[in-house]
Amino acid sequence: MEKTLQRCLLLLILLGSIRVTAVAQEAPIAFVGATLLPVTGPPIENGVIEDGEIKAIGPAGTAIPRRATTIDVSGHVIMPGLVDTHSHVGEVSGGDGSSALHPGVRTLDGINPLASSLNRARAGGITTLNIMSGSGHLMSGQTAYIKSRRANSIEALLFCEDVLTEICGGMKMANGTNSIRSGNFPGTRARSASMARELFMKAQQYGRKKAEALEAGESFDEIDLGNEALLEIMDGRRIVHFHTHRQDDILTALRIGNEFGFTPVLHHVSEGWKVADEIAAAGAPASIIMIDSPGGKLEAVDLVMKTGRVLEEAGALVAYHTDDGITDSRLFLRSAALGVRAGMSREGALASVTINGARMMGLEDRVGSLEVGKDADLVVLTGDPLSVYTHVHQTWIDGAIVFDRSNPDDLASATGGYGVYDRADVHIHGAETEHVMEGGE
């Protein structure tokens, strides 16, 4: 595959703007000379696009619109903007200690679009993120699907157009030891499952009551934020992102989903390699955390580098995520590379940080690959995406540049240094609880 791609000098044309221009000009931009890794489908295509989307992809010689700005990226590699299915950047918060379950809480209301941690994502080539709250709760809140655009408001980052009428993210759930705590929280795994099941059953009752009222032509004025979100899950409109490590916890997550009609995206899956066939048979996507060594807590003692390979071989849909600040968004490609180190295919590894993550968020029609008609989100790399020596040269979202290593401020966010990152802006797992160090992802 690599050799084929080497022969296909990329011509990528998209409509967008360069940040240096004062006003976003909707003139086409043509990238010429790079090697293209489109991730999905054959590497050469030609076509036409709309606003901020990929207009054409093809080999040298593909027609470039006369008014296009041409950017020579010879010697570079272009791949789709990276998709991180699980991140805690943006100073995100979720539910509080008043309950173990917060289906009505939206993380989008707590994200700081100006947080310095978003610069880590931009510097790492991550353009799409699933921002979520922690795993110290069985259900800590609704996640937010965003792009790492530079903007002041969360609305300008979200995929959804209208936070009042659309579903703007998934739902964070967790099982295992992080959410086993005192007070309002479960003390055992069995209680964890029963509390989650009870919540969904109450939502079913709510749904019946609401449907009956509406069928009878009566008004239904007892709208409940949490139950509405739970109905969206059971209707298949909102995706559950389920933090789970140990093999039996993974199966418990699948069991709960099966009971209430949803297939969760399994997150972290440290012991997923032990139940790879069950995961694949359930059709459950698995988003993996790549940690440099096993352990740190009992349920991650058997975390291994080969999980991606084993799940890929079993036929499961596999992604990696940063869990930033557990791993660093700037080094997201490293997770895929270590997957290859442990036997994953190169193609699978590249898909695992792009299109597969997009599929896990239901965003695959817009992002995750270089295809005509998709959003013009891309990363320009200095070399092989899986090499330690490769740097993110530029990151583009919707045809606008959001990171440029040749810009000194952006270079600083890529390498770090004095005052680059706000010390308060590293998500310490479980910091919202009394269990600061136990409550990790």
Next chain:
Amino acid sequence: MRRYTALLLMTVYFGVAAPVNAQIAVYGETVYTMDGDPIDNGVIVIEDGRISAVGSQSRVRVPSGATIYRGAVVTPGLIDAHATVGLTGITNQAQDQDVQENSKAFQPELRAMDAYNGRDPLVGFLAGLGITTVNTGPAPTALSGGQTMIVSTGASTVEEGLIKAPAMVSVTLGNISGAYKSPGTRAKIVAEFREAMLEAQAYTAKRDNGAAATLRGEILADMLSGAIPILVTAHKAHDILTAIRLQAEFGFNMILDGAAEAYLVLDEIKASGVPVIIHPPMIRTNGAAENAAFSTAAQIHAAGIPFAFQSSYEAYVPKTRVVLFEAAIAAANGLDREATLEALTIGAATILGISDTHGKIAVGRAADLVVFDGDPLEYTTHACTVFAAGALVSETCN
């Protein structure tokens, strides 16, 4: 085959040396001996665990019947210059955490060897990745959590694997654990340390006049005299300067540790003559290390300051970092490959005071080397064969 693999994994995880053929030859397309220029198409002959020959394949005679290992790159066993592995176990539960003694903030008399568990799976995990030597001890969370020791990861006990103890005494400036009622400020931390050094002066004088030895007094005296280096963890630039100020006051043997803001005070560090065991480049940018940069190792090297890499301490994950992985990030951010490999081997050995036995591939030394199937620093390269302290400890490509 599966059973065979399982057995090999067991040998790694339990640190038990596998039986070694009396004669072994290790071929490398590039052999970094760290004892002169790299050798192209080199070979190392190991007899009864010791290196009997090393050189170009055209010059070295390989005994017939020797067990053969081959790889793209051979390096000396890698050295983690400051770890907590073996004291902070894989489960991260109370029963395997011995890195922070909360009874007092300053306890230099505590010995790493009395807490080290060579059978912890993380020790074997590091061995499998080619980290054959660690300078391990308490976490840098106390004013002094105690002494470090240098041990081979190929061994399952201190008795088998000990290379040097005490190696250093750990001292931390700036930010220490909130578990201690006092000292609670930077200034108080320094005052307490200076008092300890004055106590060491008084103890030394009394002992020289025939007073009985005490546990605390002996280590304090060795710290003051320079017999045992003090590993001073300091990240903020002003804490680094404080360390240099203390070293100038008392004249002890200092190794600077962490040094996240070293790039602000390179001239001062250089002038002080102290080596640096730099923070893991992938350290999280919070706490005292909030201003850490991937490029600091390259800057320290460019300034001509001797340095080595460390895994440091993580309260959570990764429960141990891997210096090979950390050094690779430095290499990707301005540190050239040979300087990176040097810092992982002979450079670290020199700072740890074990360069006579470790950090080089040389005739007469115990076999302590790693065979890689590519550039050791590349993400997708594997450490495929590892010898530590004369024994084969891994032949799985990790």
